[in-house]
Amino acid sequence: MRARLRAWIEFLGDQFWLRPTLVVLGCIGLAQFAVWLETAHVAGHDASSPTANWGWAGGAEGARALLSAVASSTIGVAGTTFSITIAALTLASNQMGPRLLRNFVRDARNQIVLGIFLGTFAYALMVLRTVRTVEEEPFVPHLAVSGAVALALVCLGTLVWFVHHIATSINVETVVDAVHRDLCEAVQERTLDAAGLQRPPDTPQGSPVAAADGGYLQAIDTGSLAEWAQKAGVVLALRVRPGDYVPVGFPTAFLSAGVGGAGDAVARSLTFGRRPAALQDLEYSVRQLVEIAVRALSPSINDPMTAASVLDHLGDALCRIVPRHLPTGVIARDGRIVLLHPVTDYDGLCDAMFHMIRQNASGSVHVLARMLDVLARVAEVERLTDRLAVLRRHADLVISAARRDVNDPHDLADLVERHAKFVSVQTWNAAPTPEYIGDGTIPLRT
Numbered sequence: 001m002r003a004r005l006r007a008w009i010e011f012l013g014d015q016f017w018l019r020p021t022l023v024v025l026g027c028i029g030l031a032q033f034a035v036w037l038e039t040a041h042v043a044g045h046d047a048s049s050p051t052a053n054w055g056w057a058g059g060a061e062g063a064r065a066l067l068s069a070v071a072s073s074t075i076g077v078a079g080t081t082f083s084i085t086i087a088a089l090t091l092a093s094n095q096m097g098p099r100l101l102r103n104f105v106r107d108a109r110n111q112i113v114l115g116i117f118l119g120t121f122a123y124a125l126m127v128l129r130t131v132r133t134v135e136e137e138p139f140v141p142h143l144a145v146s147g148a149v150a151l152a153l154v155c156l157g158t159l160v161w162f163v164h165h166i167a168t169s170i171n172v173e174t175v176v177d178a179v180h181r182d183l184c185e186a187v188q189e190r191t192l193d194a195a196g197l198q199r200p201p202d203t204p205q206g207s208p209v210a211a212a213d214g215g216y217l218q219a220i221d222t223g224s225l226a227e228w229a230q231k232a233g234v235v236l237a238l239r240v241r242p243g244d245y246v247p248v249g250f251p252t253a254f255l256s257a258g259v260g261g262a263g264d265a266v267a268r269s270l271t272f273g274r275r276p277a278a279l280q281d282l283e284y285s286v287r288q289l290v291e292i293a294v295r296a297l298s299p300s301i302n303d304p305m306t307a308a309s310v311l312d313h314l315g316d317a318l319c320r321i322v323p324r325h326l327p328t329g330v331i332a333r334d335g336r337i338v339l340l341h342p343v344t345d346y347d348g349l350c351d352a353m354f355h356m357i358r359q360n361a362s363g364s365v366h367v368l369a370r371m372l373d374v375l376a377r378v379a380e381v382e383r384l385t386d387r388l389a390v391l392r393r394h395a396d397l398v399i400s401a402a403r404r405d406v407n408d409p410h411d412l413a414d415l416v417e418r419h420a421k422f423v424s425v426q427t428w429n430a431a432p433t434p435e436y437i438g439d440g441t442i443p444l445r446t
Contacts, residue, residue: 016111038143060140071121120151188320193324196329198330212263214250219279224269235338286349346386361401391422
């Protein structure tokens with residue numbers, strides 16, 4: 001239930017209308033409160049006295065003209081900001097990939113800007129309906145009209161800030177840095193301080209449990225599944241992980257023995273959606289960064305500098321993983337394994353980071369050289385032999401691609417030299433056990 005609630009909260013974050021709606025409702029409530037202060041004679045204020053005011057000193061006609069101007073201008077500027085946002089999203093989609101649109105849609109600052117303009121429009125309308133002239137029963141909510149002036153000034157400053165924000169947010173380096181921060185947070189949240197339980201060599205292949213729903217798996221409530229498996233006295237082995245697309249009817253799990261209620265228990269613990277989610281998927285931000293790099297390497301854009309920047313950020317993420325342990329996907333209760341579920345291992349994570357970029361480099365010496373440099377830097381701080389072997393495999397793939405696609409002998413010689421440097425670092429740092437010290441830092445060998 002907790003995992004499903006978190007998935008629902010993340011889904012709400014993808015809704016562009018949510019925060020603007022809340023801001024508009026807040027402004028409507030503020031308008032009603034400001035008018036009520038006038039009619040309730042708060043602090044001895046007499047709303048019927050034309051000389052009494054809380055900032056606005058004009059009459060009914062002036063108040064109506066001012067509120068009408070504020071309402072008409074803010075709704076016009078709101079349309080302009082919406083158009084600017086759509087143009088920015090279109091540019092980002094063409095240059096960095098459509099899946100990056102989620103980052104712009106989820107940007108709370110864009111949503112709040114639109115909410116401020118729409119909220120000011122709603123505020124002005126709500127106050128305007130209460131203004132009455134002499135022919136009716138004279139009433140001018142001086143405090144509320146002053147609030148409209150204040151909100152108009154806020155809109156003016158917001159517009160200037162919004163133009164600056166849009167201009168900087170569509171910069172590719174800004175986008176790469178934002179996705180990199182998401183990746184670093186995911187590494188911190190989804191890795192462990194200590195090694196988990198060893199995964200058994202054999203997994204249950206007994207009674208299958210098919211998926212009643214289909215779509216992208218967004219979250220797994222492993223705690224509830226483990227408790228159910230413990231009570232049922234079985235071992236449950238999931239076959240899917242967050243980020244996988246699951247067809248309807250596909251066997252998502254196997255049980256060590258047939259028991260009743262397995263389908264309902266699995267269905268309650270798996271949350272599906274129409275699109276992948278970053279909630280429990282460690283590779284989600286990796287795929288976003290890789291998409292930026294692959295787009296940059298396309299012939300239409302031809303921007304190897306962006307691809308090199310992505311490789312630098314991916315290397316930083318791998319360095320952050322050095323003192324951490326990746327989950328093994330094994331959950332035990334009372335000393336007995338009850339749940340096995342697929343997880344991202346170091347091999348798969350590196351494959352997701354480097355395979356597509358290397359395959360699309362097409363002989364780009366700059367990108368291949370940067371990839372070898374990044375691998376060498378990670379190998380310089382890594383101490384686990386199995387991880388170093390994974391890095392060595394990717395370095396060998398890079399030099400093989402270079403020998404196949406790079407024609408210039410000088411460029412090829414430079415790449416061979418960088419590969420030799422990686423090999424020397426990897427061989428020197430290879431060790432059967434990690435050599436971490438108490439504060440989590442890594443002693444470098446001299």
